[in-house]
Amino acid sequence: MEIREERRDAIFIVAPVGRVDSNTSSALEAVVLAHAREARLLVDLSGIEYISSAGLRVFLMLARRVKEAGGRLVLCGMGASVRQVFDLAGFTALFAVETSVEQSLLRLSP
Amino acid sequence: MTSISLSVSGAAESVRQVARAFDTFSASCGIAGPVAQAVQVALDEILSNTVRSAFAPGQTGRIDVRFEVAQGVLDILIVDDGIPFDPLARAEPDTKAPLEARPVGGLGIHLVKRLMDDVAYQRLEGENRLRLRKKIIGS
Numbered sequence: 001m002e003i004r005e006e007r008r009d010a011i012f013i014v015a016p017v018g019r020v021d022s023n024t025s026s027a028l029e030a031v032v033l034a035h036a037r038e039a040r041l042l043v044d045l046s047g048i049e050y051i052s053s054a055g056l057r058v059f060l061m062l063a064r065r066v067k068e069a070g071g072r073l074v075l076c077g078m079g080a081s082v083r084q085v086f087d088l089a090g091f092t093a094l095f096a097v098e099t100s101v102e103q104s105l106l107r108l109s110p
Numbered sequence: 111m112t113s114i115s116l117s118v119s120g121a122a123e124s125v126r127q128v129a130r131a132f133d134t135f136s137a138s139c140g141i142a143g144p145v146a147q148a149v150q151v152a153l154d155e156i157l158s159n160t161v162r163s164a165f166a167p168g169q170t171g172r173i174d175v176r177f178e179v180a181q182g183v184l185d186i187l188i189v190d191d192g193i194p195f196d197p198l199a200r201a202e203p204d205t206k207a208p209l210e211a212r213p214v215g216g217l218g219i220h221l222v223k224r225l226m227d228d229v230a231y232q233r234l235e236g237e238n239r240l241r242l243r244k245k246i247i248g249s
Contacts, residue, residue, distance in 0.1 A: 022158035050147040052154040053218035081147035090205025
Protein backbone atom coordinates (compact mmCIF):
# COMPACT_ATOMS: atom_id res chain seq x y z
CA MET A 1 0.00 0.00 0.00
CA GLU A 2 1.08 3.56 -0.62
CA ILE A 3 1.59 5.67 2.51
CA ARG A 4 2.35 9.36 2.16
CA GLU A 5 4.30 11.11 4.87
CA GLU A 6 4.69 14.83 5.30
CA ARG A 7 5.78 17.24 8.00
CA ARG A 8 3.88 20.52 8.09
CA ASP A 9 5.33 22.88 10.67
CA ALA A 10 5.34 20.94 13.95
CA ILE A 11 2.75 18.44 12.76
CA PHE A 12 3.54 15.09 11.18
CA ILE A 13 0.98 13.85 8.68
CA VAL A 14 0.59 10.22 7.57
CA ALA A 15 -1.81 9.50 4.69
CA PRO A 16 -2.32 5.85 3.73
CA VAL A 17 -3.91 5.17 0.35
CA GLY A 18 -5.93 2.10 -0.62
CA ARG A 19 -7.30 -0.79 1.39
CA VAL A 20 -6.34 -1.39 4.99
CA ASP A 21 -6.88 -5.10 5.51
CA SER A 22 -5.09 -8.22 6.76
CA ASN A 23 -2.76 -7.99 3.78
CA THR A 24 -1.71 -4.33 4.12
CA SER A 25 -2.07 -3.58 7.83
CA SER A 26 1.51 -4.56 8.72
CA ALA A 27 2.88 -1.97 6.27
CA LEU A 28 0.66 0.68 7.85
CA GLU A 29 1.64 -0.50 11.32
CA ALA A 30 5.36 -0.09 10.56
CA VAL A 31 4.91 3.47 9.32
CA VAL A 32 2.50 4.86 11.91
CA LEU A 33 4.16 3.27 14.92
CA ALA A 34 7.49 4.72 13.80
CA HIS A 35 5.90 8.13 14.31
CA ALA A 36 4.04 7.36 17.56
CA ARG A 37 6.43 9.60 19.51
CA GLU A 38 5.65 12.68 17.43
CA ALA A 39 4.21 15.42 19.66
CA ARG A 40 1.50 16.13 17.08
CA LEU A 41 0.42 13.41 14.70
CA LEU A 42 -2.30 13.53 12.07
CA VAL A 43 -3.50 10.51 10.13
CA ASP A 44 -5.40 11.51 7.00
CA LEU A 45 -7.75 8.64 6.09
CA SER A 46 -9.29 10.27 3.01
CA GLY A 47 -7.39 7.95 0.67
CA ILE A 48 -8.59 4.78 2.39
CA GLU A 49 -11.19 2.74 0.56
CA TYR A 50 -12.04 0.51 3.53
CA ILE A 51 -10.58 -0.78 6.77
CA SER A 52 -10.99 -4.15 8.45
CA SER A 53 -10.25 -5.16 12.06
CA ALA A 54 -6.59 -5.77 11.14
CA GLY A 55 -6.37 -2.02 10.51
CA LEU A 56 -8.38 -1.13 13.63
CA ARG A 57 -5.78 -3.02 15.64
CA VAL A 58 -3.06 -0.71 14.23
CA PHE A 59 -5.00 2.40 15.24
CA LEU A 60 -5.60 1.00 18.72
CA MET A 61 -1.87 0.37 19.18
CA LEU A 62 -1.06 3.81 17.80
CA ALA A 63 -3.48 5.55 20.17
CA ARG A 64 -1.97 3.72 23.15
CA ARG A 65 1.61 4.56 22.13
CA VAL A 66 0.79 8.23 21.50
CA LYS A 67 -0.93 8.47 24.86
CA GLU A 68 2.03 6.85 26.62
CA ALA A 69 4.40 9.28 24.94
CA GLY A 70 2.19 12.23 25.87
CA GLY A 71 1.58 13.26 22.26
CA ARG A 72 -1.56 14.26 20.42
CA LEU A 73 -3.23 12.29 17.66
CA VAL A 74 -6.00 13.37 15.29
CA LEU A 75 -7.67 11.31 12.55
CA CYS A 76 -9.38 12.99 9.61
CA GLY A 77 -11.00 12.41 6.25
CA MET A 78 -12.97 9.26 7.04
CA GLY A 79 -15.11 8.17 4.12
CA ALA A 80 -18.51 6.54 4.74
CA SER A 81 -17.13 3.01 4.78
CA VAL A 82 -14.25 3.75 7.15
CA ARG A 83 -16.55 5.75 9.42
CA GLN A 84 -19.06 2.90 9.55
CA VAL A 85 -16.40 0.41 10.67
CA PHE A 86 -15.03 2.83 13.30
CA ASP A 87 -18.58 3.40 14.57
CA LEU A 88 -19.52 -0.30 14.67
CA ALA A 89 -16.32 -1.13 16.55
CA GLY A 90 -16.93 1.69 19.03
CA PHE A 91 -13.63 3.26 17.94
CA THR A 92 -14.91 6.72 17.05
CA ALA A 93 -15.11 7.65 20.73
CA LEU A 94 -11.46 6.68 21.28
CA PHE A 95 -10.08 9.25 18.82
CA ALA A 96 -10.10 12.95 18.09
CA VAL A 97 -11.80 12.94 14.68
CA GLU A 98 -11.94 15.87 12.25
CA THR A 99 -13.39 16.17 8.77
CA SER A 100 -10.43 17.72 6.96
CA VAL A 101 -6.67 18.22 7.14
CA GLU A 102 -7.23 21.96 7.61
CA GLN A 103 -9.56 21.42 10.59
CA SER A 104 -7.07 18.97 12.07
CA LEU A 105 -4.17 21.39 11.73
CA LEU A 106 -6.19 24.01 13.59
CA ARG A 107 -6.98 21.51 16.33
CA LEU A 108 -3.34 20.45 16.63
CA SER A 109 -1.98 23.98 16.60
CA PRO A 110 -0.23 24.91 19.82
CA MET B 111 -22.54 -12.87 -14.30
CA THR B 112 -24.85 -13.97 -11.50
CA SER B 113 -22.52 -16.39 -9.77
CA ILE B 114 -18.84 -17.20 -9.51
CA SER B 115 -17.00 -19.94 -7.63
CA LEU B 116 -13.36 -20.30 -6.74
CA SER B 117 -11.27 -22.71 -4.76
CA VAL B 118 -8.16 -21.51 -2.94
CA SER B 119 -5.63 -23.04 -0.58
CA GLY B 120 -5.41 -22.31 3.14
CA ALA B 121 -2.40 -20.01 2.58
CA ALA B 122 -2.27 -16.35 3.55
CA GLU B 123 -2.26 -15.11 -0.08
CA SER B 124 -5.69 -16.69 -0.58
CA VAL B 125 -7.27 -13.77 1.28
CA ARG B 126 -6.14 -11.40 -1.47
CA GLN B 127 -7.15 -13.84 -4.18
CA VAL B 128 -10.72 -13.90 -2.85
CA ALA B 129 -10.75 -10.08 -2.58
CA ARG B 130 -9.74 -9.83 -6.25
CA ALA B 131 -12.39 -12.35 -7.25
CA PHE B 132 -15.01 -10.25 -5.48
CA ASP B 133 -13.73 -7.11 -7.24
CA THR B 134 -14.37 -8.82 -10.57
CA PHE B 135 -17.74 -10.22 -9.52
CA SER B 136 -19.02 -7.01 -7.92
CA ALA B 137 -18.03 -4.94 -10.97
CA SER B 138 -19.90 -7.34 -13.25
CA CYS B 139 -23.02 -7.16 -11.04
CA GLY B 140 -22.91 -3.41 -10.49
CA ILE B 141 -22.27 -3.77 -6.75
CA ALA B 142 -20.26 -0.71 -5.74
CA GLY B 143 -19.56 1.84 -3.04
CA PRO B 144 -20.30 1.16 0.65
CA VAL B 145 -22.00 -2.18 -0.04
CA ALA B 146 -19.03 -3.59 -1.96
CA GLN B 147 -16.66 -2.21 0.69
CA ALA B 148 -18.69 -3.75 3.53
CA VAL B 149 -18.49 -7.12 1.77
CA GLN B 150 -14.72 -6.77 1.30
CA VAL B 151 -14.31 -6.06 5.01
CA ALA B 152 -16.42 -9.12 5.89
CA LEU B 153 -14.43 -11.32 3.48
CA ASP B 154 -11.14 -10.09 4.94
CA GLU B 155 -12.31 -10.92 8.46
CA ILE B 156 -13.55 -14.40 7.61
CA LEU B 157 -10.78 -15.46 5.25
CA SER B 158 -7.92 -14.11 7.36
CA ASN B 159 -9.37 -15.93 10.34
CA THR B 160 -9.67 -19.15 8.36
CA VAL B 161 -6.13 -19.15 6.94
CA ARG B 162 -4.76 -18.27 10.39
CA SER B 163 -6.54 -20.86 12.49
CA ALA B 164 -8.53 -23.44 10.55
CA PHE B 165 -5.68 -25.65 9.37
CA ALA B 166 -3.10 -27.73 11.19
CA PRO B 167 0.60 -26.93 10.53
CA GLY B 168 1.63 -28.67 7.32
CA GLN B 169 -1.96 -29.03 6.13
CA THR B 170 -2.55 -27.27 2.81
CA GLY B 171 -6.21 -26.70 3.42
CA ARG B 172 -8.92 -25.89 0.93
CA ILE B 173 -11.37 -23.01 0.93
CA ASP B 174 -14.23 -22.85 -1.55
CA VAL B 175 -15.96 -19.53 -2.07
CA ARG B 176 -19.10 -18.87 -4.04
CA PHE B 177 -20.66 -15.49 -4.78
CA GLU B 178 -24.19 -15.37 -6.14
CA VAL B 179 -26.71 -12.64 -6.74
CA ALA B 180 -30.40 -13.45 -6.89
CA GLN B 181 -33.40 -11.18 -6.37
CA GLY B 182 -31.33 -8.29 -5.15
CA VAL B 183 -29.47 -10.30 -2.54
CA LEU B 184 -25.79 -11.20 -2.56
CA ASP B 185 -25.26 -14.69 -1.19
CA ILE B 186 -21.74 -15.76 -0.20
CA LEU B 187 -20.88 -19.31 0.78
CA ILE B 188 -17.45 -20.00 2.31
CA VAL B 189 -16.58 -23.65 2.89
CA ASP B 190 -13.35 -24.97 4.37
CA ASP B 191 -12.08 -28.41 5.35
CA GLY B 192 -10.33 -27.20 8.50
CA ILE B 193 -10.96 -27.96 12.14
CA PRO B 194 -14.54 -27.39 13.36
CA PHE B 195 -14.91 -23.71 14.16
CA ASP B 196 -18.05 -21.65 14.61
CA PRO B 197 -16.94 -17.99 14.41
CA LEU B 198 -20.40 -16.84 15.47
CA ALA B 199 -20.11 -18.57 18.84
CA ARG B 200 -17.48 -16.07 19.92
CA ALA B 201 -18.47 -13.63 22.69
CA GLU B 202 -19.22 -10.05 21.63
CA PRO B 203 -16.31 -7.69 22.33
CA ASP B 204 -16.76 -4.75 24.68
CA THR B 205 -17.00 -1.83 22.25
CA LYS B 206 -17.38 0.72 25.05
CA ALA B 207 -14.27 -0.05 27.12
CA PRO B 208 -11.69 2.72 27.56
CA LEU B 209 -8.58 2.77 25.36
CA GLU B 210 -6.34 0.86 27.78
CA ALA B 211 -8.83 -1.97 28.27
CA ARG B 212 -10.07 -2.21 24.70
CA PRO B 213 -9.90 -5.79 23.37
CA VAL B 214 -8.82 -6.44 19.80
CA GLY B 215 -9.92 -10.07 19.51
CA GLY B 216 -13.48 -10.66 18.43
CA LEU B 217 -13.84 -7.33 16.66
CA GLY B 218 -13.68 -8.90 13.21
CA ILE B 219 -16.63 -11.23 13.69
CA HIS B 220 -18.55 -8.42 15.38
CA LEU B 221 -18.04 -6.33 12.22
CA VAL B 222 -19.14 -9.20 9.97
CA LYS B 223 -22.38 -9.64 11.92
CA ARG B 224 -23.14 -5.93 11.73
CA LEU B 225 -22.08 -5.32 8.12
CA MET B 226 -23.97 -8.28 6.68
CA ASP B 227 -27.75 -8.78 6.82
CA ASP B 228 -27.51 -12.44 7.71
CA VAL B 229 -24.69 -14.75 8.79
CA ALA B 230 -25.11 -18.48 9.41
CA TYR B 231 -22.68 -21.26 10.32
CA GLN B 232 -23.02 -24.97 9.82
CA ARG B 233 -20.65 -27.90 10.35
CA LEU B 234 -21.56 -30.45 7.72
CA GLU B 235 -19.75 -33.53 6.44
CA GLY B 236 -16.37 -32.52 7.86
CA GLU B 237 -16.58 -28.96 6.57
CA ASN B 238 -17.18 -25.52 8.03
CA ARG B 239 -19.87 -23.76 6.01
CA LEU B 240 -20.39 -20.05 6.53
CA ARG B 241 -23.09 -18.22 4.65
CA LEU B 242 -23.25 -14.44 4.42
CA ARG B 243 -26.09 -12.49 2.90
CA LYS B 244 -26.35 -8.84 2.00
CA LYS B 245 -29.10 -6.90 0.24
CA ILE B 246 -27.64 -5.09 -2.74
CA ILE B 247 -30.71 -3.28 -4.08
CA GLY B 248 -30.00 0.40 -4.32
CA SER B 249 -26.25 -0.08 -4.05
